[in-house]
Amino acid sequence: MSPGIRALTHQDTIARQFDRCVKCGLCLPHCPTYNLTLDESESPRGRIALAQAMASGQLAPSERLQAHLDHCLVCRACERACPAEVSYAELIDSTRVLLAQVDRAPRRERQLRNLFARHSRAARSLLSMARAWHRSALRPVARRSGVLRALGVENLDAALPESTSRFDGAPSYRPSVDVRGEVALFTGCTSPLLDGETVQAAVEVLTALGFGVVIPEQSCCGAMHQHGGDDRNALELALANARAFELLQVDAVLGVASGCTATLSEYHKLEPPSAEERQCLGRLGAKVHDINAFLNAAEWPQSVHLAPLRARVLVHEPCSLRNVLRAEAEPYALLQRIPELTVAPMPGNNRCCGGAGLYIVTQADIARTLRQPKLAALAEHPPEYVATSNVGCALHLKAGIEELGLPTEVVHPVTLLARQLGVAAHA
């Protein structure tokens, strides 16, 4: 598709959503950035108007316009509240493509998302160095001296928690009891590098329940590209995933990070050039499930028992799980299977925590401001665990909890389940 036709398509998407918006303002109280500023330009309704003005040529792209649009977390709380069913995500994604075409997309953001999506070996090396750096005695000195800020890496340094884990497991696992089915895991680009314990836990629980597990070679889900104005690479990554999973004889594809699962579930909305590619994307999307929901729906063998856990867990509801997959009840149901565990919602679950992918680096101040009330609530009466189903939120919350020195561990619900099972996976 030529750049001109691409621009027309995105202008059309923006115009359609703008026309659908009845300007009622019901979305405003649900928008985290509007709540921080009470500025119409930082609200969904304001951004819709700005996007249409820019797309129709009434408003030239400027730094100020860019900032209002960049501050959006794509949390989609506005979509959930909207009575007119405005597809806000489609509008903001198209708007960011148009901004990228006039080269207003931040260069550092492009480099970071391509590092994870395209250069996983380089990302691995960088993260190994980051882990060593976190343990180094130089780090507190460098943080105090301001040298990290001078180098432009202060936000990146603060965004990464000390406790991350890698997954270097096998590509397939046999079930530990009678076979009930075969599933594939979608781990994406970030979980194996920064949240390996969750991937390992997913394998352990699934095999204990009788599922064979396959983890094929796969790409980044493309969410960072899609929401960052890079629609071409988003489509390329989606097609690579659709082809990789299509070859597998599996009953379901399970996402361990709700942000990736939400993206895969909407692959059918992408517009590849051919009908065959569209069908291929749709087939993957139709097989994708959130792992919490899948485990709740599965029949558990009578031989599987969970050990009691005398502790309190607060459930954090990622925006992707709430506002896109609409599956926020699933982690509660799953965790309630653990005897003696007290399961309760984390205060402020209706508001984004700020851990929206690269947002924690590119809009670090807003991300930290949004996280602050959640940390304050935890500090009042720290639970033993916070359970979240999205890797981005987990990293962001972990970093804040470590900064405050709270005795709370951030885990995926499936990780707590696996610990209570105590079953080893058979590669």
Ligand code: SF4
């Ligand atoms: S997606 Fe979230 S941050 Fe963006 S306008 Fe909607 S509610 Fe506000």
Ligand code: SF4
């Ligand atoms: S709730 Fe929907 S229709 Fe109303 S202002 Fe917000 S986006 Fe527009």
